Amino acid sequence: MTRPAPPRLHHIAVQTADLAQSVAWYEEYFGCRPTWSTDVFSPLTRDRLPGIVAMAEVKAEGVRFHLFEYEGTAGAQPLPEHPRFQHICLLAxxxxxxxERRRHWLALQATGRFAFAREEGPTDIVVDEDGVESFYFFDVNGLEFEFTHVPGGER
Structure with a gap:
């Protein structure tokens, strides 16, 4: 089995109760600048994050944060079932x-050498309206990761 090249970080996803405040804080503290925002989500995103209403990306140098807010959470702390750290996204x-990254996950699972905290396999690869492709998966501890490919390298 061929091991893929080491991954590169694309973004860290964080749930917030106040998107505008979080964007402002990340600007002030980390020196981030907003790069895009949306309130339109794919069926996969709505299935994985029920109640999501808005998301914004902020970036400082090579570090991106995807900040997102759930319906009815403005001004409230996140519920225990909606963790503040949501996932880390790695760049393909x-x-x-x-x-290949998706196939590699499936091949490792098929060996039976690993006990997964969550039995869910990786999602299908989906393509958003900008042509960005991605899939989500859990590690053996139940931590969620995303791999994404951004045509042109930026978004």
């Missing part, structure tokens, strides 16, 4: 690498 350099 091509569509082919993305597909």
């Amino acid at each position: 350099t091509s569509s082919e690498e993305l597909a």
Whole structure:
């Protein structure tokens, strides 16, 4: 089995109770600048994050944060079932690498050598309206990761 190249960080996803305040704080504290925001989500995102209403990306140098807010949480602390740390996204350099990363996860699971805290396999690879491809998966501890391929390298 061939091991893929080491991953590169794309973003860290964080739940917030006040999106505007969080964007402002990340600007002030980390020197981030807003790069995009949305209130339109794919069926996969709505399935994984029920009640999501808004998301914004802020970036400082090579570090991106995806800050997102759930319906009815403005001004409230996140519920225990909605952790503040949501996932870490790693960058794939091509569509082919993305597909290989997914195949590699499935191959490791098939060996039976690992006990997973969550029995869910990786999601299908989805493509958003900007052509960005991604899939989500859990490690053996139940921590969620995303691999993404951004055509053109930026978004």
